[in-house]
Amino acid sequence: MTVHIGAKPGDIAETVLMPGDPYRAKWAAETFLTDAVCTNEVRGMLGFTGMWNGNRVTIQGSGMGMPSMSIYANELIKDYNAQTLIRIGSCGAMQDETKVRDVVLAMTACSSGTPSDTIFKEVNYAPVCDFGLLQAAHAAAHKRGTRTHVGSIYSSDTFYAERNDLTEQMIRHGVLAVEMEAAELYILAARYKRRALAVMTVSDHIITGEALPSDQRERSFGDMVEIALEAAFTKV
Ligand SMILES: O=P(O)(O)O[C@H]1O[C@H](CO)[C@@H](O)[C@H]1O
């Protein structure tokens, strides 16, 4: 047990999928895993471990925002030896061609600051995903015929943006989407030599104002989960 995860040693798989929403973790475990058991209920941040295609997988909620992701990813890596961590999240599209329900694979994630900023100080560290996971996720998405975009995203500290000028510059510089966790996940994976990727479904469109209701954010993102699972277990 750790401060924030109640699982016993060995209860967590080496491969962990991390949705922000703990109820998406429950839905994904019930929908895609067999023999899933609940491994965490501390603070209601649900986690489950089960099997997918003969492979052991944990699906653990990360909460919203990089400080929360940082807590769960640190404990999963350092206390439970997680090797592959894949965020399965929702995001807001920032380009015209990135439509609601499309999938975004984040090669890199901009931020205005992460919990790791105390290390980098004046340096703008460039967090990157694992290339093998990215390749495998892209191939899995292509095979399924899922509309998928690969590029940079923005890991924001706020959901309700007040800086229209910043949003405009992100759009102008080709940032595909905004979400709130990937940059810190990538930095932690680099620090501890683990594999990480963020696979996200577009739930909102920053330009058109389109937005999915909360029940669909919790349960309608099956393509993204299967892409993440296939990528995790593709031999590179
Ligand atoms: O749907 P999740 O995975 O929580 O991701 C996105 O949704 C939340 C905001 O509504 C933030 O956590 C953001 O990153």
Ligand SMILES: O=c1cc[nH]c(=O)[nH]1
């Ligand atoms: O962080 C997020 C997630 C989904 N949609 C947004 O606009 N922002």
